[in-house]
Amino acid sequence: MTRAESDLAFRVADHLKIDGPWDVYAEHLARYEIHFDGTHIETVRGPITIDGYGIRVLRMAEDQVGVGYQASADASSSGISTVLTDAQATARHARFPARVVVLPGSAPRALADVEISDASLADRPREGVDAYVRELFARFEGRTGVQPSFGSVRATVGETTIANSSGLATSFHHTSVDLELAVKASGGPEGRPPGEYWVTRFQRRLDPRELVVDVDNWCQRAKDVRRAEAPPAGQIPVVLPAYVLSEIVPPVVGFRMSGAAQLRQMAPEPGTMYGTELVSIDNDGRLPWGGESAPVDDEGTRTGRFPLLDHGKTGGLIYDALHAGAFDRTSTAGAQRLGEFGRRAGSRFMSRPAPGPATLALHAGTGGTDAEVIETVREGIWVEQFGWAFPDPTSGAFGGEIRIGYRIRNGRLAEPIRGGTVGGLVLAAPGTPSLLNSVVALGSTATLSDSLRAPTIAVSGLTVAGAT
Numbered sequence: 260m261t262r263a264e265s266d267l268a269f270r271v272a273d274h275l276k277i278d279g280p281w282d283v284y285a286e287h288l289a290r291y292e293i294h295f296d297g298t299h300i301e302t303v304r305g306p307i308t309i310d311g312y313g314i315r316v317l318r319m320a321e322d323q324v325g326v327g328y329q330a331s332a333d334a335s336s337s338g339i340s341t342v343l344t345d346a347q348a349t350a351r352h353a354r355f356p357a358r359v360v361v362l363p364g365s366a367p368r369a370l371a372d373v374e375i376s377d378a379s380l381a382d383r384p385r386e387g388v389d390a391y392v393r394e395l396f397a398r399f400e401g402r403t404g405v406q407p408s409f410g411s412v413r414a415t416v417g418e419t420t421i422a423n424s425s426g427l428a429t430s431f432h433h434t435s436v437d438l439e440l441a442v443k444a445s446g447g448p449e450g451r452p453p454g455e456y457w458v459t460r461f462q463r464r465l466d467p468r469e470l471v472v473d474v475d476n477w478c479q480r481a482k483d484v485r486r487a488e489a490p491p492a493g494q495i496p497v498v499l500p501a502y503v504l505s506e507i508v509p510p511v512v513g514f515r516m517s518g519a520a521q522l523r524q525m526a527p528e529p530g531t532m533y534g535t536e537l538v539s540i541d542n543d544g545r546l547p548w549g550g551e552s553a554p555v556d557d558e559g560t561r562t563g564r565f566p567l568l569d570h571g572k573t574g575g576l577i578y579d580a581l582h583a584g585a586f587d588r589t590s591t592a593g594a595q596r597l598g599e600f601g602r603r604a605g606s607r608f609m610s611r612p613a614p615g616p617a618t619l620a621l622h623a624g625t626g627g628t629d630a631e632v633i634e635t636v637r638e639g640i641w642v643e644q645f646g647w648a649f650p651d652p653t654s655g656a657f658g659g660e661i662r663i664g665y666r667i668r669n670g671r672l673a674e675p676i677r678g679g680t681v682g683g684l685v686l687a688a689p690g691t692p693s694l695l696n697s698v699v700a701l702g703s704t705a706t707l708s709d710s711l712r713a714p715t716i717a718v719s720g721l722t723v724a725g726a727t
Contacts, residue, residue: 267334268420269428271312274339277347279424280362284557284596285312286608287418291384294411298396305385310334311608316346317360324357324581325350328611356522357584363560366429370554373562374547376432377464381416387465388414394467395440398474403446405478408455410440414465419607421559431554436465444481454484456663457644461709463548480643483675484663490676490725491666496639496699497681497721498632498667504621505711506648507657507694509551511685512540513616514652516567517593518582525653527573533686534571534695539622541566542577543712544592549618550710551595557612558594565591567619568695579614592617621713624701629715634670635700636717641665641672642681650685655693658682661725679725694718 265287272283291305313330327350329342380387392412399406413436420430438460445453456477499507520526527533534540544562546552555561558580566574577593578586595615598607626632633641645659660680666673687693702714 272422282423408441408443456480487675487677494720502708505708517577517614544617556592560592626700
């Protein structure tokens, strides 16, 4: 199969015989899925195709802007006419406090200057997903007492097209993969209940070679769950790897450092210390293979990289066109649409844009390897996985049950722990304890997990609720 070339946004735009500003965001998506029970394949689906678009109409109304948005999968002339009529009707009543809205101008018709499309997956998606699942099953062959319980692999091959009244007509390809897997450990003489380790992973490309190491680690975690004890309680040093941070940092930092938070008077003033001097975070829309990376944002503005926190000090905020207009700023290519599960993989055309982070990059430090970061802590806990961290963008808080972790004793990982909770604030003003205000060490190597590239970090004194 070869990737489709979509022109949906351009075709819809040709029907809009109205004055600007307006824009059209469209997607062509094809999904391929394999669901399995143990190592038995239950369901194979695909291609499941979706072609949809959304029309946004912006109308000046005194010192505000009327905003209308409507989406559909009906690209017939009558369907487009209905969607446009509904968007215009909404724009007559909905109001946003911006005096002017500047949409991006012309850009190259086809963009491919950010690595977010796995060519082998895009060209042969069915074969790629099938080969990945077969390799996954092969990694479990010959193991005793540990096997997959159930899971699924869902790959999406997509093309996004964007057009607007300022002459923009551009497109880009992208791929994504969602992996869900439960690994169960059982048997043995100890008589304990079975242990289960859950894998949930979102990534841009599909590489079966990673499974050689991954499956060994997943099986060990499932075994460790069986013998894990409750964690200690109190203000305890905590070590968090990138894949745990990716659940916590982007939702909170991305909102609090945005025009949406500024509109609610919740954004920090530039130059305020909101982290230790060790902490620098960039908003990077061009980070290769990042979960929210793309050549342009969801309004069509070319992406780039700029600091949100520089050695603990707050920098610029994330703006889309509307919020930039409210504060006499320019867009920072910060327009994001919420897709399925809030990710680019879903049907994002159903949502209108709002300020949101691209892929965040937490700079690596000088703390060395994970083992050296752990040695720095001496006594504490390593969180391997939360059940769910419940990050709250508005309050800045998070708190989740430890699904599996490890005690740190004498600078080394010791016995496994589970249960209890770890929580606190991610981002807070100076003088208020928070995760970023309490970083004492950052590893020397950053790794990409979903929409965050970060090193392992050590934090002094997060609140742990567990056994006394």
